[in-house]
Amino acid sequence: MEKTPNKYESGQVLLVNKEYRWTSFDAVRKLRNTMRIKKVGHAGTLDPLATGLLIICTGKFTKRINEFMAQEKEYTGTITLGATTPTYDLESDPQDFKPIDHLTPEEIRSATQPFIGTIQQLPPAHSAIKKDGKRLYELARAGKEVTLEPRTINISAFDITRIAGAEVDFRVVCGTGTYIRSLANDFGAALGVGGYLSALCRTRIGAFLNSDAKSVGEWETIIRADVERTNPAGGAGQAPDLL
Numbered sequence: 001m002e003k004t005p006n007k008y009e010s011g012q013v014l015l016v017n018k019e020y021r022w023t024s025f026d027a028v029r030k031l032r033n034t035m036r037i038k039k040v041g042h043a044g045t046l047d048p049l050a051t052g053l054l055i056i057c058t059g060k061f062t063k064r065i066n067e068f069m070a071q072e073k074e075y076t077g078t079i080t081l082g083a084t085t086p087t088y089d090l091e092s093d094p095q096d097f098k099p100i101d102h103l104t105p106e107e108i109r110s111a112t113q114p115f116i117g118t119i120q121q122l123p124p125a126h127s128a129i130k131k132d133g134k135r136l137y138e139l140a141r142a143g144k145e146v147t148l149e150p151r152t153i154n155i156s157a158f159d160i161t162r163i164a165g166a167e168v169d170f171r172v173v174c175g176t177g178t179y180i181r182s183l184a185n186d187f188g189a190a191l192g193v194g195g196y197l198s199a200l201c202r203t204r205i206g207a208f209l210n211s212d213a214k215s216v217g218e219w220e221t222i223i224r225a226d227v228e229r230t231n232p233a234g235g236a237g238q239a240p241d242l243l
Contacts, residue, residue, distance in 0.1 A: 011061035015213035043068035052202035053210035071206030078199040088181035089197040112158040120150040
């Protein structure tokens, strides 16, 4: 008897709260294996040290990945001032330490202003952008010099929500292509003391909220039950469920 397609082959959108230290592909691979289908992808990479909203599309809904990727994003996190790291986050060790005692809260908050609006941003040397067929992080790890080209990005909000010593909590609303790691590095440079991203959570993509997302483990339980029931695919023209 011919196998009945499960609902994930027809097309689903899954809102996943990605865990710390997981890569975006780790989450995709785990759920794809549980779904027992091949066509699964995510709409926008989160770095391993970041947590928060990862949109995973399955089946026919993978055609809308680029649409989701282009939507506005919101992040919250922490920039640690007074040092830098080669990766602009805690994937590498802090270095070039500088005192920050002279900085006032007013100076820290004012330093956000030049980063709001349409600006030019250099991506991190340790990123997944390809140059001459190689990922930048591969070239950087090999010790090769990489000439980076600035990109035009848009940041519509950059709010400081807490200042506690060297730790500066923030909220950023931005367009596609923005590297929050680069923003942290550039923000620290603007203050003259250096800075790196020490925590990051993606809280929103377009109208999709991380507060509505489920962990990979929760999705595994749901998907396994769905697949075992072998739910039939929707009829022609039926919109995929939004989960």
